[in-house]
Amino acid sequence: MLNTPFTYMPTGADWLRILPELIVFGAALLVLLADLFIPNGRKGWLAMVCLLGVIAALIGVGYLLSNGDSQTAFYGMISDDTLALFSDLLILFAVGIGLLYSPGYIERHAVTRIGEYYGLMLLAALGMMLMASATNLMLIFVGLEALSLSLYILCAIELTRFRSQEAGMKYFILSSFASAILLYGMAMLYGSTGTTSLSGVQAFFAPGRHPFLATSGYGPLLLAAMGLLGVGFCFKVSAIPFQAWTPDVYVGAPTSVTAFMSVGTKVAAFVALSRVFLLALGAQSDKWEPVFWIVAILTMLGGNLMAVVQRDVKRLLAYSSIANAGYMLVAIATNTQHAFSGLLIFLATYTVMNVGAFGIVLALERNDGQGTTLDDFAGLAKRRPGVAAAMAIILFALAGVPPSAGFVGKYYVFQAAIVGNHIDLAVIGILTSVLGMYYYLRVIWAMYFTEPRNVSGGAGAIAATTGMAGEDEGEPEPADAASGASVAPVRAGTATLARPVTSRRSANSRTVVATQAPAESAAPPLTLGTTVALTLAVVLTVALGLIPGPIVMLAEQAARLLGQ
């Protein structure tokens, strides 16, 4: 076959099968083009164009869900099966919410390349959709690179904010590293099986296909391929021990981007991971299952443990996203169709909750990127009851309190683990969820049961926390500040109040101090887009918990791929 000249003529049906991707791509081009003609100060229209594109793509997904043929297109490169459409749905939802957050964020922060910002948001989403829909190793890699390259730039798009620059650079270096490892793994898999097509790989391991190999073993090449692929994917989903980049990048990136990428990347990477391991390498599961078993346990334990000591809520959410990756890996390690649908349900609920949580952070963040520590959340219920209530609902959901989306996700994953004979994983998952309770509920406690402390972070705090180096603040030790790589420019308008002695009894006197904080450092009121996005996230968080039926049905339909 390799000797014959390759010809393939795409048909109209092929194009129809990638309808959502086409729409997003078209919208991205349109935005880049329109950016030339829209004057500065009116760039908000670009967000509108993007949103319309996303909505059109969602309609496309809906069309394919009801009328699609679940076939592969372009010579087996990409598929419009329910799994792909399910992931498209989540990614489009995430990018839609991210776009709703964006105008408000851009207005307040030093984002100058607005056209590029919006274009790259859509291109990143396109990359994620391609990665999740790909049925060929090559396209998985192309999708991965498309999303990564877009995200590198998006992370670093705040030109004057040091942390944003650092996040972009760090993400670029480490992610390239991981991409190389992944690509190396793909090459080795190709070397072992002679094909890059996932169905080809699957067929290669079909019983009776290669009786000689089956008895003598497939040799180190295949093992190396699986190992390297696993490492690459684990990096992308930020599983321990490949998680180190996650907190720095999530905290440094613009919050609207973080909200989108923290869930979009996970969806794309987990779906691609499932396609490669659960589906293509399903016959070799005895070899890779133990690896994911260990990684899942490490990730659940480590992610939750590290989250416990965080005092910055944005950073806490970054660690919580690591912990949640651990729960999702439980489903991978369980490796049943049941668990796979559990994973998809978990992804859906996690998407809804996490975009909401980062949205709250965005709403409270001040222009200098500060204002998200537990101290800033203290007494929030009195100052901004609506925001506090939304945050409380989302945090309860993240903690897995029924009847919320978070409970539904965890219920399905752990139930599948128990049914799939992985009670060990379920027990560790439930126990670490208890740890999760601690740090999620602590934020609620701060919002509802403590008096407001000084709302301003203060220059001292900034100095202590500016270095990207392990600045899990809380104890602003001088040593930490000194070890920081650099010191951020302290903004002129920032209050320079000394950090008061932490004693709850003197809370009243402190509120007086707090009111003297300069107005400009306080978080501004919500924009319309942010309000709509937050409302959507909260409503869906509650709705998915109360009526999980439809999403469960869709996920089970998507997971049926494994049964084939």
Added chain:
Amino acid sequence: MDFVSYAWVIPALPLAAMILIFFGTRPLEMLARRRASGETAGAGHSAGHDHDASATDAHASPAVSAQGEDTHGASHSGGHSENGGATPFWAMAGSVIGVVAMVLAFFVAVGVLVEFLTTKDNNLIQHGQYIFLFDWFRFGNLDYTIAFRVDQLTAVMLVVVTGVSMLVHLYSIGYMEGDPGYSRFFIELALFTVAMLILVLGANFLVLFIGWELVGLSSYLLVGFWFDAAPEPPGSDLDLPYPPAAALKAFLTTRLGDFGFMIGILILFFSTGTFDFGALNSAATYTHVNQVALTAAMILVFCGAVGKSAQFPLHVWLPDAMAGPTPVSALIHAATMVAAGVYLVARLFPLYHFAAGPQSLEVVGYVGGFTALFAATIALVQNDIKKVLAYSTISQLGYMFVGLAVGPNNALGIFHLFTHAFFKALLFLGSGAVIHALGTQDMRKMGGLARYIPITAATFLVATLSISGFPFFAGFFSKDPIIGQAFDYGTTHGGNYTLYGLTIVTAFLTAFYMFRAYFLTFGGRYGQIAGFWGAERAYRGEAHPHPPSWVMWLPLVILAFPAALAGYWSSFANFLTKGATPAVNISDYINSAFSDKLTLIGIVVALAGIALAWLMYGVQALPAKVFTGNPIGKGIHALLMHKYYMDDLYRLIIKYVVLGLAHLTVLFDRYIIDGIVNGSGMAVRGLGAATRRTESGNTQGYGAAIFGGALIILLLLFFAVGVLKL
């Protein structure tokens, strides 16, 4: 017309009414009150205050006046002056919406019942019909469905619930007039009705439980309706419960039973894999289940019924629930809350009767029989008219459980529930009219009232005759078969006639205390027709009784008909058991009524009770001193007055055992649990701090970590597979 398919309208109507009142008229009403208060601020309690409003209830009057003067002062009277009535226009509109919704729901419910009575569709007769199905969620082989189904049992319950609720709604327009919480009352009333309708329509435990809990919630809201009522005035010995405390008591006591109920449901679910009643009740499912587990499950489920239906020992909440407005008492006692437990056992009757061991129904029967007698004895000495009725409800519910336990099918118990709903609603609404007329519920300050409020007296008399088992009234036809069947049950169970004894003695006591209440209230010494009718001389109170308005007496008159005649539904058992030959059919029963010695005994016992009451309270030829004059009688009287000291016993248990345990637990918690938690918390934080060190921020370090991790994973893979041996 195909009523059954439209049965979903029945709960939808009160739900819509609730939403409409809540979002439609209540805000407008509050606006109107505020505007009025702005205009007449400082006017305080004025002549505009209607007389009706101040004389609503022994509770209502302090409540209303307290609110009138303290919290809602200006707004309350302001509403009067502006609208010329006690209740603002918008509140009135809300209540009318409620009544209209209930009337429509009632007609649909009747339509459903008629359709079941006349249908020839065998499938409908045998299996009923789903009217709503929603796949809540499903995972693997576990299926959670929200399903509503109508069958014969549900159809009967629908008529009872909507019928009584409709009349209570109408009645409340008059009874609650001028109350500051007028709209709130109708919202909660509608919620109560919706909850009960969900409960009886539910096709599986999931839905039933939602309804069950909603009923608990709305009863909590309604019993505590006058949450800001003043405590009982000094000098009163009626031991009137404090509404917030009573509401809490009702909620917590039933919760105790619900604990067992939930465990029972879970056992059933785990052993059968389904919540659906149809599946649970079919032999194909339950024959595969371990009988011991099933018996335990059914007894646990009955615990829930004990709580909700106020059976011994969880009966204590019901008398206190009198703290709610009287229409609520009527609804709780006749059609909703307490009927839920009986309905539950009836719904699962095949499981109890055929599947579980005989112990489960024995428990049901003996708890019911004992409660019937127990509550009846307490009712003998109560001076509060509502307390008498409350204990009579507990007692009659006991009859229903006995009926379920001894009957060959669930028709006996449900038929008594059916007739009881009407005469008990009538009794409560009648007592409400009395309380409304006098402003007190102390029977010692009544007497001869038939002279002043004849309609109330006449209808009350009908209900009293009915509940006493006087021949040819509804209660006779539903109660005597239970007593008769209890005798047969004794014959077939080795001559153990305990249940028969309990029920027949209770029948005597019922007739006695109900007529005692009637004579004390409406007739009595110096009354006309030998004390059976009132006279001015017989009146012992001071307040001038005034007759109820038409919205209040109309429901009484309407209810009097089913209270007297509901027993003539002769094919009830046939209907309920879907044509399977029942051992006791009411039509046969009527035919053999006077040829059967047992029936004659029943009638004689009832007449004896009435006669004794007449002697003691009608003409007072036999003063009560005859019984209470001696030390033994005095002791018994005190025991009964204090309700067998059950409340005090519980108070002691709570004070010393529960709170003592709580103190112990606190110590345990503080020193041992907290120690462990704090220790592990410290350990976790230490671990977290240690792992945090890995986040150095150094990109090269991160890269090295990735490389190291990759290396470890590869080594792991290679070792795991043993490839290095190659």
